[in-house]
Amino acid sequence: MTNKFFYFQAAFIKILIGIAVLLTTNNKVTSKKIIEIFDIFFFLRNLPSNLNNEHITFQLPRMGTMLELIKQRRSTRTFENAPLLGKLCHDVHSIVHSDNTGPFKTPIKVKLIDRQEYIKQNRNMGTYGFVKGIRSCIVGVLDERSTNGMVDYGYIIQKKIVKLLQMDLGTCWMGGSFNRNEFKDALNIPSNKFIPAIIPIGKARPKSLIERALCSLVKAKTRKPFEELFFKDSFDQPIKDTQAGEWYTPLEMVRWAPSVDNCQPWRIVIENNAVHFYMKKQLSLESSLVHINLHAIDMGIAMAHFELGCKEINKFGDWKVFEEKKVNSDQIKYINSWKFF
Numbered sequence: 001m002t003n004k005f006f007y008f009q010a011a012f013i014k015i016l017i018g019i020a021v022l023l024t025t026n027n028k029v030t031s032k033k034i035i036e037i038f039d040i041f042f043f044l045r046n047l048p049s050n051l052n053n054e055h056i057t058f059q060l061p062r063m064g065t066m067l068e069l070i071k072q073r074r075s076t077r078t079f080e081n082a083p084l085l086g087k088l089c090h091d092v093h094s095i096v097h098s099d100n101t102g103p104f105k106t107p108i109k110v111k112l113i114d115r116q117e118y119i120k121q122n123r124n125m126g127t128y129g130f131v132k133g134i135r136s137c138i139v140g141v142l143d144e145r146s147t148n149g150m151v152d153y154g155y156i157i158q159k160k161i162v163k164l165l166q167m168d169l170g171t172c173w174m175g176g177s178f179n180r181n182e183f184k185d186a187l188n189i190p191s192n193k194f195i196p197a198i199i200p201i202g203k204a205r206p207k208s209l210i211e212r213a214l215c216s217l218v219k220a221k222t223r224k225p226f227e228e229l230f231f232k233d234s235f236d237q238p239i240k241d242t243q244a245g246e247w248y249t250p251l252e253m254v255r256w257a258p259s260v261d262n263c264q265p266w267r268i269v270i271e272n273n274a275v276h277f278y279m280k281k282q283l284s285l286e287s288s289l290v291h292i293n294l295h296a297i298d299m300g301i302a303m304a305h306f307e308l309g310c311k312e313i314n315k316f317g318d319w320k321v322f323e324e325k326k327v328n329s330d331q332i333k334y335i336n337s338w339k340f341f
């Protein structure tokens with residue numbers, strides 16, 4: 001109530017100042033006037049969210065099916081710079097610190113950090129300005145930089161991200177545009193350990209210009225068609241969305257998963273007793289991102305989405321490596337399989 005009163009009062013004063021600025025200085029249209037008009041416009045446009053979210057104290061859970069939720073998800077790169085408080089803070093902590101077991105059982109430590117601690121330590125969070133308004137961030141650590149470890153990292157953290165999404169919190173995977181060494185120093189992580197990626201979380205704000213440019217660069221709103229990603233029995237038999245039958249939901253949830261540069265490296269072959277996951281190697285083989293194997297994280301993310309999709313259609317199973325499926329050519333690498341019970 002106090003917040004509402006404060007913001008209405010502030011809005012009213014801003015409008016008065018705006019009108020005064022417009023009426024003074026001999027009616028000339030100066031750049032200052034234009035800036036002031038824009039400022040008032042954006043202030044009023046954001047007023048409803050300002051009224052509700054001076055601090056993020058509670059959130060309404062998102063409704064709809066898991067598939068709708070996953071399809072609506074987009075990376076958030078502009079956050080409201082506010083701390084998580086009260087019950088929300090408690091809930092986020094318990095999600096982030098709960099079950100950290102992936103299909104390959106890699107030991108992974110995951111932590112929720114608050115940027116305020118960094119400011120106190122005179123640190124700037126090392127994200128090169130790609131993501132604005134970060135206050136809270138998930139950071140995890142691996143003992144070594146293995147493909148299986150990276151798959152597990154993607155899998156366990158994406159499951160947490162989906163729960164946070166249900167609480168209407170935005171997130172963005174960041175594997176390239178952050179300074180690993182700065183994070184390691186700040187968190188006192190020994191030099192032989194590895195941070196595969198960090199994930200800022202919080203309430204989303206309207207997209208910044210940089211964010212809109214970045215999304216259009218990687219065509220973030222589009223995905224490859226079904227028949228380029230999914231197959232029946234062998235890679236010779238692509239599946240169209242209309243042919244997916246009961247598999248439509250889990251596959252569509254994989255299709256809409258986030259991935260590095262939106263390159264969607266997952267390829268899936270469905271057989272009678274299991275669904276096999278392969279990683280398509282990317283053209284930019286020399287890039288440093290590929291060098292640290294971020295695409296293995298993409299695979300873990302896809303596996304998490306697939307498993308959640310199977311839950312939706314009551315197809316129960318578990319992850320199992322099929323030795324006979326192991327291929328590791330220039331083109332493709334076998335990762336893991338979902339074996340039905």
Ligand SMILES: Cc1cc2nc3c(=O)[nH]c(=O)nc-3n(C[C@H](O)[C@H](O)[C@H](O)COP(=O)(O)O)c2cc1C
Binds near residue numbers: 077197
């Ligand atoms: C493992 C991983 C690392 C990523 N690293 C970055 C990054 O460093 N900077 C960034 O802006 N986006 C990063 N992204 C986000 C992707 O660019 C984004 O998921 C993709 O473009 C699809 O867009 P969407 O998430 O909005 O659907 C990363 C995503 C994944 C899965």
